[in-house]
Amino acid sequence: MKKNLLILVTSLLLTSCSFFETLNSSSSITSSVSSSSNITTSSKDTSEEINEVSSSEETSSILPSTSEYIHYESITLSETNKTLIIGESFTLVPVLSPSNASEVYGSWMTSSRKVATVIDGVVTAVGEGTCRITYSVDDIKVVCTVNVKKDSTTIPVTGITLNKTSCTINVDETLELSYTLSPSNTTEKLVIWDIEDDTIVSINNGVITGLKEGTTKVSVSSLDGLHKAECVVTVTYEEVFKDGYSLLWNDEFEGNSLDTSIWGFDVGGDGWGNSELQYYTNGNNIVLSDGTCKIVARREACNGRQFTSTRMVTRDKKEFTYGYVEARIKVPSYQGAWPAFWLLGKDIYSGQPWPFCGEIDIMEYANSSSKLFGTLHWNANGKNPSSSYVHAMEGLTTYITNKTEFHTYALDWTAESIKILCDDVVFFEKDIRGSQMDCFHDDFYVLINLAIGGQFVNEYNVNNIGFDKTSIMEIDYVRVFQKNK
Numbered sequence: 001m002k003k004n005l006l007i008l009v010t011s012l013l014l015t016s017c018s019f020f021e022t023l024n025s026s027s028s029i030t031s032s033v034s035s036s037s038n039i040t041t042s043s044k045d046t047s048e049e050i051n052e053v054s055s056s057e058e059t060s061s062i063l064p065s066t067s068e069y070i071h072y073e074s075i076t077l078s079e080t081n082k083t084l085i086i087g088e089s090f091t092l093v094p095v096l097s098p099s100n101a102s103e104v105y106g107s108w109m110t111s112s113r114k115v116a117t118v119i120d121g122v123v124t125a126v127g128e129g130t131c132r133i134t135y136s137v138d139d140i141k142v143v144c145t146v147n148v149k150k151d152s153t154t155i156p157v158t159g160i161t162l163n164k165t166s167c168t169i170n171v172d173e174t175l176e177l178s179y180t181l182s183p184s185n186t187t188e189k190l191v192i193w194d195i196e197d198d199t200i201v202s203i204n205n206g207v208i209t210g211l212k213e214g215t216t217k218v219s220v221s222s223l224d225g226l227h228k229a230e231c232v233v234t235v236t237y238e239e240v241f242k243d244g245y246s247l248l249w250n251d252e253f254e255g256n257s258l259d260t261s262i263w264g265f266d267v268g269g270d271g272w273g274n275s276e277l278q279y280y281t282n283g284n285n286i287v288l289s290d291g292t293c294k295i296v297a298r299r300e301a302c303n304g305r306q307f308t309s310t311r312m313v314t315r316d317k318k319e320f321t322y323g324y325v326e327a328r329i330k331v332p333s334y335q336g337a338w339p340a341f342w343l344l345g346k347d348i349y350s351g352q353p354w355p356f357c358g359e360i361d362i363m364e365y366a367n368s369s370s371k372l373f374g375t376l377h378w379n380a381n382g383k384n385p386s387s388s389y390v391h392a393m394e395g396l397t398t399y400i401t402n403k404t405e406f407h408t409y410a411l412d413w414t415a416e417s418i419k420i421l422c423d424d425v426v427f428f429e430k431d432i433r434g435s436q437m438d439c440f441h442d443d444f445y446v447l448i449n450l451a452i453g454g455q456f457v458n459e460y461n462v463n464n465i466g467f468d469k470t471s472i473m474e475i476d477y478v479r480v481f482q483k484n485k
């Protein structure tokens with residue numbers, strides 16, 4: 001790898017991810033990215049419906065205990081005959097006489113769940129035929145006959161396929177299976193998902209999640225059960241491991257929301273000491289899906305800024321001294337992009353202002369350049385805040401092909417030295433045993449952010465920022481190991 005030496009000791013140059021502002025806790029605007037949805041009905045939904053039918057059938061009538069109870073004389077249903085088309089539903093209502101009779105609690109039953117289901121009076125046509133919907137109170141039973149027809153425009157399903165016939169996922173990993181019905185213009189869009197062994201995977205609208213090691217089958221069927229496709233799912237368990245080290249903490253970004261026991265947010269839009277253009281929201285620009293965390297920057301007005309983004313931090317949650325810190329990250333590339341993965345001394349807001357607290361920049365990129373920066377910042381006279389302020393900075397750069405693809409960015413931090421790596425190759429190393437570098441022997445926390453514009457990228461004009469609506473920085477994992485003694 002090509003290396004460019006960059007050694008500077010200066011009082012104010014390239015302040016990088018350095019910040020003086022206090023935390024701004026003002027509320028952020030609400031916005032969110034909704035993940036793509038489809039029109040499937042999951043097996044879970046379907047089975048829940050059936051369970052509800054069963055339980056309501058077993059419900060016995062209970063008379064309310066009230067002194068003003070007015071007993072009914074007769075009960076009829078709002079309809080006694082109904083013709084429906086498959087997929088349609090309507091609500092049956094018990095009609096009491098006299099009309100001021102007290103409410104009664106009866107139970108609903110269908111004579112054929114293959115023709116129509118009933119839940120709390122809501123009748124849904126599921127298959128061709130005739131059935132009776134019965135409402136029972138005490139010894140009284142009232143009936144509505146339901147005829148279910150196929151719509152003359154019904155185009156039945158003739159086949160179903162899955163996008164995968166086999167797949168392998170890790171425990172806690174998710175994967176979305178999608179199905180295709182044929183003909184493509186079929187009017188019967190409902191499907192049923194099923195799992196052979198639901199202790200190995202779970203499924204929700206086609207999204208499967210590995211639960212434990214093993215192999216099972218996931219299937220999707222047309223509603224009439226005549227057409228079915230299967231995928232063999234193998235779940236593996238791959239331990240997060242580094243030889244000679246123990247895992248201190250990690251976040252693999254599985255699931256749908258950020259783990260707040262690990263991450264918090266720096267919120268605000270004052271430029272963060274670097275004339276940055278974005279407003280950092282309180283997590284509104286974070287999306288978790290498919291096992292990665294996305295920081296989604298948006299071109300949108302917010303609290304006087306024209307962009308929103310996120311700076312996620314482990315301050316007060318995960319702070320540590322020394323270790324091997326690694327993240328697998330994809331960064332965006334355009335004029336104004338400033339993605340960063342870095343660490344700050346934990347006392348930056350409590351007695352040890354920057355740069356006395358120390359800063360370790362593991363990854364920073366500017367604009368669409370492929371030049372990767374790894375940099376340290378500290379106070380040249382040591383971390384004691386009463387010593388005079390002399391910003392010291394030292395780092396190196398290297399060139400990374402395809403920064404928009406995943407790379408691992410890492411810090412190997414011991415009592416002796418700090419090494420910064422990309423894809424397991426050290427590109428910057430610094431002995432930190434000198435007394436002026438005492439800040440690097442104290443607790444730090446992790447920050448990951450996507451800044452837009454500012455000093456590091458030398459771009460201050462919102463019109464020059466090189467994305468239209470959204471820009472994404474994607475993080476597969478963050479892992480922190482400590483060397484075994």
Ligand SMILES: [Ca+2]
Binds near residue numbers: 252254476477
């Ligand atoms: Ca992951």
